[in-house]
Amino acid sequence: MIRYTGLSKSFGHQVVLEDVHLSLDQPGFHALIGPNGSGKTTLMKSTLGLVKPDRGTVEWDGEVLKGDLYRNRIAYLPQIARFPENLSPNEFFQLIEQVRGISDRKDALKQRFGLEPFSNKALRSLSGGMRQKVNIVGALMYDTQLLLLDEPTIGLDPVALRNLKDFLLEEKRRGKYILVTTHISHLVKEMADTVLFILDGRLYFQGTPSALCESTGEEKMENAIAQVLESHHHV
Numbered sequence: 001m002i003r004y005t006g007l008s009k010s011f012g013h014q015v016v017l018e019d020v021h022l023s024l025d026q027p028g029f030h031a032l033i034g035p036n037g038s039g040k041t042t043l044m045k046s047t048l049g050l051v052k053p054d055r056g057t058v059e060w061d062g063e064v065l066k067g068d069l070y071r072n073r074i075a076y077l078p079q080i081a082r083f084p085e086n087l088s089p090n091e092f093f094q095l096i097e098q099v100r101g102i103s104d105r106k107d108a109l110k111q112r113f114g115l116e117p118f119s120n121k122a123l124r125s126l127s128g129g130m131r132q133k134v135n136i137v138g139a140l141m142y143d144t145q146l147l148l149l150d151e152p153t154i155g156l157d158p159v160a161l162r163n164l165k166d167f168l169l170e171e172k173r174r175g176k177y178i179l180v181t182t183h184i185s186h187l188v189k190e191m192a193d194t195v196l197f198i199l200d201g202r203l204y205f206q207g208t209p210s211a212l213c214e215s216t217g218e219e220k221m222e223n224a225i226a227q228v229l230e231s232h233h234h235v
């Protein structure tokens with residue numbers, strides 16, 4: 001289980017997260033949603049020790065996460081991949097393996113996401129969607145219990161999107177905790193067990209997708225999300 005207790009983070013005068021309490025005690029697909037700049041990435045980076053919270057703790061399996069020693073136990077897909085541009089995808093994966101050890105599922109993932117045709121081309125020459133596939137394989141190469149995926153579907157074509165969804169459903173069945181930020185409402189509706197709605201630096205809502213729809217009186221997920229965002233703007 002993962003638990004955030006009183007997590008707060010400001011950048012200068014800007015309060016991004018303010019006393020966030022959030023607890024996930026079941027594996028599954030947990031969708032972290034909220035407007036642009038609401039702190040979703042900051043929350044993920046706090047989990048990884050890439051951002052140092054001003055206050056509060058993150059616990060994973062009862063252990064408070066400190067420093068970055070536990071990072072190998074988490075799969076993290078960053079929203080914007082920063083690659084060594086002169087390397088090929090294969091060289092990039094080898095570089096990761098030099099740090100983290102041999103991956104026994106890299107080849108299967110490469111095949112699954114159709115990387116073979118461009119595995120030996122320079123990363124700088126790849127399209128946005130191809131780069132995202134490389135980003136995904138690099139993030140999922142190790143079989144960790146916790147997955148933090150920041151906008152994983154960006155740029156993916158329909159085949160890759162389906163492959164990613166199938167993969168995540170398999171991971172879910174294997175008891176993984178999958179925390180995903182997304183602005184794609186149909187992904188939330190289709191995949192999420194839990195919706196975590198961040199607004200104004202706080203956890204505004206935690207519950208099932210249908211509970212979010214019910215609480216807003218909207219049938220469609222996109223309308224439910226839009227309604228919360230719009231009502232919030234008028235406050």
Ligand SMILES: Nc1ncnc2c1ncn2[C@@H]1O[C@H](COP(=O)(O)OP(=O)(O)OP(=O)(O)O)[C@@H](O)[C@H]1O
Nearest residue numbers: 011014016034035036037038039040041042043079
């Ligand atoms: N290192 C930083 N220094 C200063 N401000 C930052 C830093 N990182 C994030 N911020 C600010 O914190 C706020 C939250 O950013 P964050 O990336 O967490 O939002 P988000 O919810 O992931 O947004 P999006 O949906 O656009 O990806 C933004 O206003 C951003 O400009």
